[in-house]
Amino acid sequence: MKKKSVGFVVILMIVAALSACSSNNNNSQGTSGQAGSSNGSSDKVVNLTFWGGVPAEAGPQEIVDTWNKQNPNIQVTYVRYVNDDSGNLKLDTALVSGQNVDIFANYTKPLLSKRVSSGAALDLSPFSEYNIDDKMGAGAKEWLVDDKYYALPTKRNMHFVWLNKDALDEAGLPVPTDWTLADVEKYAKALQTDTRWGYASFPFWRDVVSFDGSLAVQGSVKEDGTSNFDAPIVGEALQQQYDMMHTSKVSPPISLIETTKMNLIAEFLGNKVAMLNAGEWVFRDANNLTDYPRDFTAAFAPLPRMTEGQDDFRYLGGLGDAIAINAKSEHTKEAWEFLKWYADGGMLPQAAGGRIPASKDADQAKAIELLLGDLKDKYDLESLERVLSNELPTFQVSLPQEVLDIRTEEFDKYYIKAQSLEEAIQNVVKRHNEFLKRN
Template identity: 80%
Template sequence: MKKTGIVLVLMLIVVSVLSACSSNGNNSKDSSGQAGASTEPSKDVVKLTFWGGVPPEAGPQEIVDNWNKANPNIQVTYVRYVNDDSGNLKLDTALISGQSVDIFANYTKPLLAKRVSSGSALDLSQFTDYGIDDKMGPGAKEWAVDDKYYAMPTKRNIHFVWMNKDALDEAGLPVPTDWTLADVEKYAKALRTDTRWGYAMFPFWRDIVSFDGSLAVQGYVKEDGTSNLGAPIVSEALQRQYDMMHTSQVSPPISLIETTKMNLIAEFLGNKLAMLNAGEWVFRDANNGKDYPRDFKVAFAPLPRITQEQDDFRYLGGLGDALAINAKSEHKEEAWQFLKWYADGGMLPMAKGGRIPASKDADQAKALELLLGDSKDKYDVESLQRILNNDLPTFQVTLPQEVIDIRREEFDKYYIKSQSLADTINNVVKRHNDYMKRK
């Protein structure tokens, strides 16, 4: 009987515990006796992951914080990937392997096209409540792939040459308003010192800025179906850039920049580089007086032509930061809601780092105010306004990423003196033709 009694007691304890657990569940009653009371949101919280190339502290974290505060049922987490070869590989691997990516930023058209062909980017035409062409203007079309939008361009691309205004004044040089690569070399020679380079450009766009604007007009392929990458303008640009690195030695060689991991922005802001071919993204560091203190004023010049007679020159620019939705995302509708909000003004916190919204419904006056911040006296505002207000013809690179990689491989051999200019051009043309035959 003792054993039977013990068993009965244990059974009663188990029943009591289960009953208590049940009374503390989601179907519990509150103190007023009403069923269903809970501290959880009324709907399940949707979690989105947004991948972008801008450091979180330069605006993206504030953006997602603003969204999350206003949208408790759709919470966004920002993941930063570095916008270079290894960073883009990291994003592509995440997209293909099914890692958590709902929204991702694309910074070049070839990389977007590659992601579209792999099935990673969602066709946005299924959403009919937002007119990308109307909001962003005709420049948006440059981001269409096969006449469809798989990503929404969200910012104005502004590329120009950052210049040390104090150094210009000391050398008696005016701020250029229309110049060539030959002019750049002349300026660089005058500004070069024992402790300061004259001019530099980022390795990641060394083969794009100079001549692709002309090829965008001429066509990358001739009428006979063969490569036009051997056009005279290409040789002219390569020769000019090579001379600045190795003949006049006013520019750091690309090999030096890459092997030493030279921070060109820090070099410029630290008065170790007089002119930097860059873009609006440098503002996020130029406005950071704590980490990059400087005692000189910055002026701005347009990108240089290759020759003065280059009447088909186009400026790298247009629109950028094209946001796409992962075709495999389980929350496409919610991601679309975030994209619309982001484009129409949600992205404004990044204006202080130079990212000006493209949407006509974004507050442009506020964007410009944030762009200069408290550092207005550190800039030659007149030359900046000249850049911002110029309605210059722009282009987006439309070559497939594989061809861009081919060009870079061959151009690098020339820049490090391992092959001649003639061999470089011949190899590029041959490999481009072989690529087109394969495709």
């Protein structure tokens, strides 16, 4: 019995020693808090794995191939995860379980915040030689978590409305330069046909582009610490969205989009939707005339405000594609070298799909050239230049994911006629207040 006890103690000592070694190997920041690199000689090849949501063939593979050719001692492999609920769960699982992830892209602030809280994202503060604010501009601050950068925002987020200009011309309508959600409904009525919806918006942000532009100024929480989701602007926005789905019927209902798995980008490019509330990522398919043949010119308009002359409004936009380094990576220094190169121009091969670099050191003219390629005649260049160069005040979605989920659940019940508008708002406010008390 005594021998067994001694043996057990020895085993515990061995396990502890091995754990300490493993911890030292995996913690590349060390006790000094400075970002470090892998152990070993300088000629050792370091292998990094970069997880992102863009298909490899849409730029990322060319990016890593270029880097790998120029940097034989630091080789990067790209792993694509789909940027949806299941894809983000796959990434989070890989991060928690210690799978091979050195660098990973974050597409929303709530998801980044969640990964920071779990200890998955590395604090970038020690890399002080690279001034993120100076490189990326004031919009970068929207990605701060607890006043620190845990990810480097790399692209300009551009959200706008895509329009079928041929349909506009036939209806005698100008390309909007400043409009409201009510104007959108008027345009949609004029553009709708038996085979074409007038307007469509992606279900996952139907609220964000309507009332959240106002709440970005007002705040989602009142001064007394209670929910502001009962602000008048919220009900007005929901009512207008509902009316377009069920009263004027110019927009496909959410239930139809989700049950039929409607591909809204394909619907727009196939002339089955006249106006699509989307953004720059649509270029990836719009430039692919093989899979999405298009016989009309695409024009562009800014996102609609709620009311005319509205001052308390911000436009969904800012910066996106916030790339983080896994805090448990053994090669944080090498990952940072790749990330700097990527942000300052290495990411250009993705410009053809609409990903315009945010860094002031990236070649913006080259990015626009890659964006349009030889398809300039397929776009209304005047309106495109207008939305690309605008200096409108923007906001980044920063609400906790749990709050976003609460809103989606309750507002969807309203959109599918399972509860009234008043009930939807009351339920959201109640659940939001409960969340605020817990947190």
